[in-house]
Amino acid sequence: MTDNRQYFTFAESPNEMQLDSGVKFGPVTLCFETYGRLSPNKDNVILILHAFSGDSHVASHTGPDEQDDSAGWWEYMVGSGKGIDTDRYFVICSNVLGGCLGSTGPASENPETGKPYGLDFPVVTIADMVQAQKALLDHLGITEILSVIGGSMGGMQTLEWCLRYPDMIASAVPLASTMRHTALAIAFNEIARQAIMADPKWNRGNYYGSASPELGLAVARMIGHVTYLSDAAMHRKFGRRLQDRSDFSFNFDIDFQVESYLRYQGEKFVKRFDANSFLYISKATDYFDFAGENGCRLDGLSGADIRFLVVSFSSDWLYPTSQSRELVRTLKKNGLDVSFCEIKADCGHDAFLIPNEKLNGLISGFLQGLQR
Amino acid sequence: MTDNRQYFTFAESPNEMQLDSGVKFGPVTLCFETYGRLSPNKDNVILILHAFSGDSHVASHTGPDEQDDSAGWWEYMVGSGKGIDTDRYFVICSNVLGGCLGSTGPASENPETGKPYGLDFPVVTIADMVQAQKALLDHLGITEILSVIGGSMGGMQTLEWCLRYPDMIASAVPLASTMRHTALAIAFNEIARQAIMADPKWNRGNYYGSASPELGLAVARMIGHVTYLSDAAMHRKFGRRLQDRSDFSFNFDIDFQVESYLRYQGEKFVKRFDANSFLYISKATDYFDFAGENGCRLDGLSGADIRFLVVSFSSDWLYPTSQSRELVRTLKKNGLDVSFCEIKADCGHDAFLIPNEKLNGLISGFLQGLQR
Numbered sequence: 001m002t003d004n005r006q007y008f009t010f011a012e013s014p015n016e017m018q019l020d021s022g023v024k025f026g027p028v029t030l031c032f033e034t035y036g037r038l039s040p041n042k043d044n045v046i047l048i049l050h051a052f053s054g055d056s057h058v059a060s061h062t063g064p065d066e067q068d069d070s071a072g073w074w075e076y077m078v079g080s081g082k083g084i085d086t087d088r089y090f091v092i093c094s095n096v097l098g099g100c101l102g103s104t105g106p107a108s109e110n111p112e113t114g115k116p117y118g119l120d121f122p123v124v125t126i127a128d129m130v131q132a133q134k135a136l137l138d139h140l141g142i143t144e145i146l147s148v149i150g151g152s153m154g155g156m157q158t159l160e161w162c163l164r165y166p167d168m169i170a171s172a173v174p175l176a177s178t179m180r181h182t183a184l185a186i187a188f189n190e191i192a193r194q195a196i197m198a199d200p201k202w203n204r205g206n207y208y209g210s211a212s213p214e215l216g217l218a219v220a221r222m223i224g225h226v227t228y229l230s231d232a233a234m235h236r237k238f239g240r241r242l243q244d245r246s247d248f249s250f251n252f253d254i255d256f257q258v259e260s261y262l263r264y265q266g267e268k269f270v271k272r273f274d275a276n277s278f279l280y281i282s283k284a285t286d287y288f289d290f291a292g293e294n295g296c297r298l299d300g301l302s303g304a305d306i307r308f309l310v311v312s313f314s315s316d317w318l319y320p321t322s323q324s325r326e327l328v329r330t331l332k333k334n335g336l337d338v339s340f341c342e343i344k345a346d347c348g349h350d351a352f353l354i355p356n357e358k359l360n361g362l363i364s365g366f367l368q369g370l371q372r
Numbered sequence: 373m374t375d376n377r378q379y380f381t382f383a384e385s386p387n388e389m390q391l392d393s394g395v396k397f398g399p400v401t402l403c404f405e406t407y408g409r410l411s412p413n414k415d416n417v418i419l420i421l422h423a424f425s426g427d428s429h430v431a432s433h434t435g436p437d438e439q440d441d442s443a444g445w446w447e448y449m450v451g452s453g454k455g456i457d458t459d460r461y462f463v464i465c466s467n468v469l470g471g472c473l474g475s476t477g478p479a480s481e482n483p484e485t486g487k488p489y490g491l492d493f494p495v496v497t498i499a500d501m502v503q504a505q506k507a508l509l510d511h512l513g514i515t516e517i518l519s520v521i522g523g524s525m526g527g528m529q530t531l532e533w534c535l536r537y538p539d540m541i542a543s544a545v546p547l548a549s550t551m552r553h554t555a556l557a558i559a560f561n562e563i564a565r566q567a568i569m570a571d572p573k574w575n576r577g578n579y580y581g582s583a584s585p586e587l588g589l590a591v592a593r594m595i596g597h598v599t600y601l602s603d604a605a606m607h608r609k610f611g612r613r614l615q616d617r618s619d620f621s622f623n624f625d626i627d628f629q630v631e632s633y634l635r636y637q638g639e640k641f642v643k644r645f646d647a648n649s650f651l652y653i654s655k656a657t658d659y660f661d662f663a664g665e666n667g668c669r670l671d672g673l674s675g676a677d678i679r680f681l682v683v684s685f686s687s688d689w690l691y692p693t694s695q696s697r698e699l700v701r702t703l704k705k706n707g708l709d710v711s712f713c714e715i716k717a718d719c720g721h722d723a724f725l726i727p728n729e730k731l732n733g734l735i736s737g738f739l740q741g742l743q744r
Binding site for chain 2: 181193229266
């Protein structure tokens with residue numbers, strides 16, 4: 001099995017990135033993967049942007065001259081003959097600045113000190129992530145994007161791409177996304193951050209090379225994970241069933257299956273994710289505000305030639321359908337061409353990640369319609 | 373200001389309580405408060421049972437021979453001329469076994485060791501709490517209850533009272549309650565417990581006399597607190613407003629008002645609540661199952677002469693109206709007289725604690741109807 005991850009480094013001194021916070025920062029490495037072939041006139045690019053804990057590995061690589069059969073996070077959607085057909089499209093999936101899955105983030109080495117950044121890493125925004133991705137596309141010589149597609153935080157990046165580079169983009173598909181976090185979404189993020197920062201092993205972000213704040217990060221993940229599920233899905237999956245026992249334990253071990261599942265999700269997550277990246281990325285999502293105060297950010301988008309497909313999921317209570325409808329209204333008010341679909345699915349916010357024929361058909365139909 | 377808390381101790385060796393777990397346990401002290409006067413024929417008793425973090429202090433004491441003007445947790449509902457009128461009724465509010473607000477719980481001294489129980493305290497159930505409250509009522513010479521009333525976990529105790537002692541009870545008012553926790557409710561409780569147990573100061577429950585796991589407990593409280601609110605209430609209260617600043621901090625201090633509010637709620641809570649009690653009481657609510665498997669627990673209730681008033685709140689997503697409706701159906705199937713009301717209120721699960729004229733009128737009308 002070959003690793004198909006690629007790396008692009010830029011913003012090297014003195015040409016550092018200017019971040020939203022005003023800080024100048026560099027160098028930046030972005031990890032990305034590509035699928036399919038770029039057409040001779042470079043008009044078949046699809047940029048896929050991932051959610052909170054995702055990475056560049058959106059699908060396995062099964063082309064004739066590549067071999068990486070490990071399933072990606074959107075395996076059912078991306079590939080030869082699938083909804084996003086890699087026989088037709090050149091797919092780029094880019095990881096995010098601030099992350100820990102191949103791109104520069106708080107766990108990366110600070111060239112000034114030779115040690116990991118920790119909290120010296122600057123707070124980044126969704127716009128900073130997008131600015132870095134734009135540098136990647138410049139590097140790849142791509143000036144035209146057929147479609148930008150992303151779910152959840154990937155949807156935020158999708159929207160930010162449209163704000164920043166409307167002339168490059170023919171279409172955009174924000175899935176299970178929102179224009180901005182409500183107080184409830186901020187609250188869950190803040191509690192998760194508090195759980196990490198309450199872990200003494202976090203040590204103000206300075207834990208690299210010693211034990212990491214796994215217990216705090218596991219609690220943070222469990223909080224996030226619950227917000228991605230729906231009551232109905234949890235009821236179907238677990239109900240009140242007990243885990244490997246016929247009666248209550250009458251102690252604080254695992255009684256219910258849902259408890260076992262959550263602990264497993266927490267333990268699995270801490271093996272692949274950095275606690276500081278959790279802080280930075282969650283902050284970026286809290287800061288994101290598509291429209292800005294009184295719609296001040298929308299000027300550049302007004303009348304842009306971008307076709308939108310907005311998709312929500314009926315049981316998503318983190319970014320409910322009402323928030324996608326607000327996005328649709330905002331886009332339409334600004335003269336954009338918008339299609340909207342709420343997909344009936346009882347698996348909550350995570351529904352876009354779960355094989356769904358309807359979503360598959362919706363996206364493939366939308367993409368095919370673009371090239372007619 | 374006088375403290376009107378009273379204490380009743382029972383289950384002293386060798387007459388220990390037999391708990392649901394099979395463990396024999398004692399002695400048990402319950403803290404309680406009373407309001408108003410018991411009528412000569414002892415037919416005006418109202419038993420009020422509190423929610424998760426409540427206590428015996430349901431209201432201030434303002435009778436002619438008492439003085440305690442500190443407001444209680446249901447101040448607007450209980451008092452002279454109020455919804456639960458202490459000029460007419462003799463109100464008893466009892467704290468719970470396992471708690472930390474005057475009654476025996478994990479922080480109490482284990483007479484066998486002279487040290488706090490910690491995790492040697494037995495896991496108790498809602499039924500165990502009710503069994504202890506029954507001993508208190510026996511002690512007070514009360515054999516007849518006009519109404520048992522409680523919200524949230526107090527509603528669970530209310531329902532359990534009806535199951536165990538149907539012949540004593542003329543009416544019952546479970547508010548914002550449920551027959552059993554869903555997987556989602558168990559999930560939130562389990563994450564909160566994990567947050568406490570992840571705090572190294574928790575030290576397997578053995579922290580009395582040294583620093584207590586305040587950081588873990590604060591995170592646990594924040595999780596609970598968010599489930600008590602609604603998205604709409606949080607939006608109205610906080611929206612995305614910043615706390616004492618005009619722009620983002622670009623660090624991990626407080627940016628949003630909702631973050632400041634949550635941290636305050638966490639800090640306030642750890643001053644009055646014991647982390648181990650959080651574990652025990654949350655476990656009791658997870659274990660609670662009013663009907664039991666295939667309704668096996670309902671036999672004694674069938675055809676009992678208890679009038680029910682079931683009340684839910686429209687924006688409660690922890691124990692939503694659908695769960696109160698299920699309770700109503702279950703009670704009716706068992707031949708009970710049930711009135712049901714969903715009150716439109718946008719403040720979430722906590723709505724029953726917030727002054728509400730409709731709830732006030734509903735309860736006072738229901739109680740007056742009983743004595744006609």
